[in-house]
Amino acid sequence: MRSEYCGLINRKHLGQTVTVYGWVHRRRDHGGVIFIDLRDREGLLQIVCDPDNAATFATAEKMRNEYVVKVTGKVRERPAGTVNPNLISGEVEVLAAEMEILNPSLTPPFMMDDDTLSENVRLEYRFLDLRRPQMQKNLRLRYKTAMAVRVFLDQHGFIDIETPMLTRSTPEGARDYLVPSRVHPGEFFALPQSPQLFKQLLMIAGFDRYYQIVKCFRDEDLRADRQPEFTQIDVETSFMTQLEIMAIMEEMIVGVFKDVLGVALPQPFPRMSYDEAMSRFGSDKPDLRVALELTELTDAMKNVAFKVFSGPANAAGGRVAGLLVPGGGTALSRGEIDAYTEFVGVYGAKGLAYIKFNEIAEGRDGMQSPIVKNLSDDALHAVVQRTSAKDGDLVFFGAGTAKVVNDALGALRAKIGHEKGFAQAGWQPLWVLDFPMFEWDEATKRWNAMHHPFTAPADGHEDLLDSDPGKARAKAHDMVLNGWEIGGGSVRIHRQDVQSKVFRALNISAEEAEAKFGFLLQALQFGAPPHGGIAFGLDRIVTMMTGAESIRDVIAFPKTQRAQCLLTHAPNTVDDAQLRELHIRLRQPNP
Numbered sequence: 348m349r350s351e352y353c354g355l356i357n358r359k360h361l362g363q364t365v366t367v368y369g370w371v372h373r374r375r376d377h378g379g380v381i382f383i384d385l386r387d388r389e390g391l392l393q394i395v396c397d398p399d400n401a402a403t404f405a406t407a408e409k410m411r412n413e414y415v416v417k418v419t420g421k422v423r424e425r426p427a428g429t430v431n432p433n434l435i436s437g438e439v440e441v442l443a444a445e446m447e448i449l450n451p452s453l454t455p456p457f458m459m460d461d462d463t464l465s466e467n468v469r470l471e472y473r474f475l476d477l478r479r480p481q482m483q484k485n486l487r488l489r490y491k492t493a494m495a496v497r498v499f500l501d502q503h504g505f506i507d508i509e510t511p512m513l514t515r516s517t518p519e520g521a522r523d524y525l526v527p528s529r530v531h532p533g534e535f536f537a538l539p540q541s542p543q544l545f546k547q548l549l550m551i552a553g554f555d556r557y558y559q560i561v562k563c564f565r566d567e568d569l570r571a572d573r574q575p576e577f578t579q580i581d582v583e584t585s586f587m588t589q590l591e592i593m594a595i596m597e598e599m600i601v602g603v604f605k606d607v608l609g610v611a612l613p614q615p616f617p618r619m620s621y622d623e624a625m626s627r628f629g630s631d632k633p634d635l636r637v638a639l640e641l642t643e644l645t646d647a648m649k650n651v652a653f654k655v656f657s658g659p660a661n662a663a664g665g666r667v668a669g670l671l672v673p674g675g676g677t678a679l680s681r682g683e684i685d686a687y688t689e690f691v692g693v694y695g696a697k698g699l700a701y702i703k704f705n706e707i708a709e710g711r712d713g714m715q716s717p718i719v720k721n722l723s724d725d726a727l728h729a730v731v732q733r734t735s736a737k738d739g740d741l742v743f744f745g746a747g748t749a750k751v752v753n754d755a756l757g758a759l760r761a762k763i764g765h766e767k768g769f770a771q772a773g774w775q776p777l778w779v780l781d782f783p784m785f786e787w788d789e790a791t792k793r794w795n796a797m798h799h800p801f802t803a804p805a806d807g808h809e810d811l812l813d814s815d816p817g818k819a820r821a822k823a824h825d826m827v828l829n830g831w832e833i834g835g836g837s838v839r840i841h842r843q844d845v846q847s848k849v850f851r852a853l854n855i856s857a858e859e860a861e862a863k864f865g866f867l868l869q870a871l872q873f874g875a876p877p878h879g880g881i882a883f884g885l886d887r888i889v890t891m892m893t894g895a896e897s898i899r900d901v902i903a904f905p906k907t908q909r910a911q912c913l914l915t916h917a918p919n920t921v922d923d924a925q926l927r928e929l930h931i932r933l934r935q936p937n938p
C-alpha cells in the first residue's frame with residue numbers, strides 16, 4: 348500500500364522514506380538525471396532518478412507517459428530555484444531508491460495537460476480524459492455537492508427512498524425511453540422522466556419528507572445543457588406551504604454553495620412573478636447579473652404607420668418591446684448589429700429594427716434609423732421616455748408574437764449583456780413564481796400543462812380551470828441562478844375533484860386519465876395529505892459551480908449531443924435471437 352498520495356507529499360515528509368503509486372505524467376531526461384512527474388488523484392510529485400542507483404535508473408529509462416509505477420524513496424528539499432509554488436508537493440522531491448513498473452501503457456492519444464482536445468477524442472478515451480486533473484476536480488466537486496445535499500436533507504428529516512427505473516410513462520411530457528418486456532409480449536416499460544408520481548405516492552404513504560439523488564430519462568433533442576439521462580436532487584414534503592418549501596430549499600442551496608465553494612449567495616433570494624420576468628427580461632429564467640431590461644412598447648405602437656410594429660401591437664398575443672443598449676449608438680458597429688440580427692433570427696424574429704439616438708434634443712432629426720420616419724412623434728416620445736435613452740444610446744426593437752419577441756430580445760439581452768460589459772460577476776439567484784397553469788399549443792390547438800398536470804392551481808383559481816384556463820396561475824416555483832433554471836417544483840393537487848378539473852382543461856378524458864395515472868388518482872382518494880416539492884438539476888448546478896463549458900464535463904460517462912456513448916458505442920444493434928425473445932421485429936433488418 349502507499350504511504351501517502353503523490354500530490355499530498357510536502358515539507359512535513361522531509362527526510363521520510365515514502366512509497367507512492369501513480370502514473371507517469373512526464374519524463375524528463377536531464378543529461379544523466381531522469382525526472383519523473385508522477386501523478387495520482389491528488390496531484391503531481393517529482394521523482395529524481397540518479398544514475399548512481401543503476402537499477403532504478405534503468406527502470407526509469409524504460410518509463411513512458413501513463414505507465415503505472417511504484418516508487419519508494421526519501422523525501423528531500425528541491426534545489427533552490429526549482430520550487431514549483433503551484434503544487435502542494437512543489438517544495439520537495441523524492442529520490443528514488445526502488446522503482447517498479449507495474450504496467451506499461453500504449454502511447455496515449457493525447458497529453459494529459461492538453462487543453463485543446465477535441466471532445467470526441469476525449470469521450471472515446473474517457474478513461475484517459477478522466478485522469479486529467481480538471482476532470483478529477485469536476486467529479487470530486489460533484490461528489491462534494493451531492494454529499495452536502497445529503498447531509499442537509501438528512502439533518503432536516505428527509506429520507507432517501509429509491510423509486511423504480513422500470514415503470515410507466517411519467518407526466519413531464521417529454522418522449523419516453525422504452526424497455527420491451529420479454530415476459531409480456533408487446534408491452535413496454537418506460538424509464539422515468541422523473542420520480543414525480545412515486546414521490547407523491549410516498550407522501551400519501553405517510554413518509555412526510557422524501558429525497559433521492561436520482562437518474563431521470565428524457566428522449567429529447569439535445570441542447571448544450573441537456574443529456575438523455577441526467578440526475579435530479581428530487582425532494583417532496585407533506586404539510587408545508589409553498590413559501591415554507593421554498594425557504595427550506597433555499598437554505599439547502601445556500602448551504603451547499605457555502606460548504607462546497609465557500610460562496611455566500613445573496614439572501615433572501617428575490618422573488619419575481621412569471622409575468623414580471625417575461626415583461627422585464629423576456630425569460631422565465633432571467634440572468635440578473637445583466638443590467639439590461641426590456642421596455643414595454645405595445646400600447647405605444649398601436650397607431651403608428653409602421654405595420655411591422657402596429658400589426659403585432661394590435662394583435663391578440665402580440666408584443667412590441669425595446670431593449671436599450673447604453674452607449675450602443677456609438678459602440679456597436681454595423682457588422683455587430685448585422686450579427687445580432689442574424690442571432691435573433693434563430694428565435695424566429697424576422698428582423699431587428701433599431702434607433703440610434705444621436706441627439707435627443709433635436710427630436711426625430713437627432714435619431715438615426717430607417718424606421719423613424721414611420722413612427723409618430725408620440726411613439727418616439729414614448730420610446731425615449733420609457734427606455735430613458737440618452738444621447739449615444741441605441742434601442743433595439745422586437746415586434747411579433749409575445750413568444751418570439753420574448754425569446755429573441757431575452758436572448759439578445761443576455762448576449763449583449765455579457766459581450767458588452769453590462770454583466771456583473773458573481774451569483775444572482777432568484778425564485779420565479781405565479782406561473783400560468785397552462786400554455787397554449789398552437790399546433791395541436793390545446794392547453795398543455797406548463798409544469799405537469801399534478802401542479803396545484805393558485806388559491807381561488809380553481810374555477811378558472813374551467814372558465815378561463817389561460818388565466819389560471821399555478822403554485823409552481825422555479826429556482827433560477829445566473830440565467831439557468833436550476834430547480835423547479837410546485838405544490839401538488841391533493842384532491843381528486845381539482846385533479847379532474849385540470850385533466851378536463853388539458854382535454855384528457857376520464858378514461859385516458861384512468862389509463863395513464865389511475866393508480867395515483869385512486870391513491871388521492873385515500874387520505875392524500877397536502878404536499879409539494881421540487882427537483883434540482885444536479886448536473887447543471889455542478890456545471891455552474893465548476894465553471895465547466897458543458898454539462899458533459901461534470902458527468903463521468905456522458906452521451907454526445909446525438910445521444911450516443913462514444914466509449915461503449917451505445918446504442919448498438921442487437922442480434923436477432925435477442926430481438927425474437929423480446930417479440931420485436933425491426934421494420935428494416937439490421938444492416
Ligand code: ASP
Pocket residue numbers: 519540541542543582835836837880881882
Ligand atoms: N418532477 C418535476 C420535474 O422533473 C419536478 C417537481 O415538480 O418536483 O420537472
